Amino acid sequence: MLKKLVYLAVAIPLLCTVFISCSPKTGKALTGGEATLEELLNKPWAEIEAQAKQEKEVVYCVWMDEAEWTQVGKLFTDKYGIKVNLVLGEKIAVMNKALAELSGKGNLDVMMLSGETVNSLMNANALASGVLGKLESKSKLVQGLSLRKEGVSNDKQYWAPVNINPAGFLYNTNNIKNPPQTWKEFEAYIDQNPKRFGFCLPEKGGTGQAMMEAIIANLTGGLDQYLLDPAVDSAKLSKWQTVWNWLDARKDKIVYVNNNADAIARLNSGELDLVVAWNSGVNSAVKTGEIFKHYGYYVPQFGLCYSGDTLAILKNTPHPAAALLWLNWITSEEAQIAAAKYLNFMTARTDVQVDVSMLAPGESDKNVDWMSAVYKTQYISDFTRNILQ
Known part of the structure; x- marks a missing residue:
């Protein structure tokens, strides 16, 4: 147990799409005498740490899990004396x-990347390259997210993966004895049990996006065709009418929920018997008693996506050494174990096993990669137009 914790600055929320600026800086940004990020990539870690302590802070941007990242950030502050402004x-x-x-000169140092933003940031030359290659744990990080994120190549080593999070089917074992595994079995379950299956609206959460990608892949000839396209392929898009017809035919049989957590809550209340859920969400619900004990959790044979967070440093970072040190630490064995504890995510390191997986051994082997992010933007928009309106 830590005896002393140095608290983070107050996290600043964003209301709707308006960004509220960070709290006044107390750290020391670059003034001209310190090494730049590009120079730091060629310096030993002892020198990077020394400059980071002079900079005194790192500004880290996330879109979720504020309380949990606050706890992780406290550990970094306790170790290095460098404040994490979340x-x-x-x-x-x-x-x-x-x-x-x-x-x-910017105000932000490190960003969590999403499929919706990574292309725009890369195209604008906003991200620092060479970061992944500098990290001490680079060879121990999961290969998939190290190489590619939702169809976008990381050949310039912009980002580092910090966790992985499988999606699976969560169900009530009292009401479902043989949960669907194949696509044909899944269709039959929905048709024979109307209003007992639900998934998140794709614009409201990643579990809904994982389900949409499974639907598209299984109805249009497989996932592989969508993995690497830099832009939407109109010929492939023309096949999606089958998807909208499939969903429209089941509009009175599928329940659309408001967010990832809402799916678990509706299962727990008895409204639904089968939902899509992240491993982290199931883990948290079990810990807090927000899910009954007679639950089952698995990945169907037809596959569901796995998620994972990646972090990158902005090219105009005001605290380049602190930003590098934060990424190096968060991918260390020590930080990965701590982050798994607080965030309920599986680690991004292949050599670290933390008991947060709610899946039976081998189940995560059925998880699949994400489509190129351009298709995510497309199906979110098309879903709203074709299904919700």
Whole structure:
């Protein structure tokens, strides 16, 4: 147990899409005498740590899990004496803030990347390259997210993965004895049990996006065709009418829920018997008693996506050494174990096993990669137009 904790600055929320600026800086940004980020990439970690302590803070932007990241940040502060200023914000608003500051010295150091923002940030030359290759744990991080994020290549080593989070089917074992595994069995379950299956609206949460990608992949000829496209392929898009017809035919049989947590809550209340859920959400619900004991959790044979968070440093970071030290620490064995404890995510390191998986051994082997992010934007928009309106 830590005897002394140095508290983070107050996290600043974003209301709607308006970015509220960070609290006044107490740290020391670059003044001209310190090494730049590009120079730091060629310096030993002892020198990077020394400069980071002079900078005194790192500004870290996330869009979720404020309380949990606060706890993780306290451990970094306790170890190095460097304050983590946590900024909580909606993905697009944070991206727009970063892009608006590109012409000068920015206020943000490290960002959690999303599929919706990574392309725009890369195209604007907003991210620092070479970061992954500098990290001491680079060879021990999961290969998939180290190489690619939702169809976007990390060949310039912009980001580092910090966790993984499988999606699966969560169900009531009292009411479902043989949960669906194949696509044909899944269709039959929905048709024979109307209003007992639900998933999150794709614009409201990643579990809904995972379900949409499974639907698209299984109805249009497989996932692989969508993995690497830099832009939407109109020929592939033309096949999606089958998807909208499939969903429309089951509009009175599927329940759409408001967010990832809402799916678990409706299962627990008895309204639903089968939902899509993240491993982290199931883990948290079990710990807090927000799910009954007679639950089952698995990945169907037809596959569901796995998620994972990646972090990148902005090219105009005001605290380059502190930003590098934060990424190096958060991918260390020590930090990965702590982050798994607080965030309920599985670690991004292949050599660290933490008991947070709610899946039976081998189940996560059925998880699949994400489509290129351009298709996510497309199906979210099309879902609203074709299904909700």
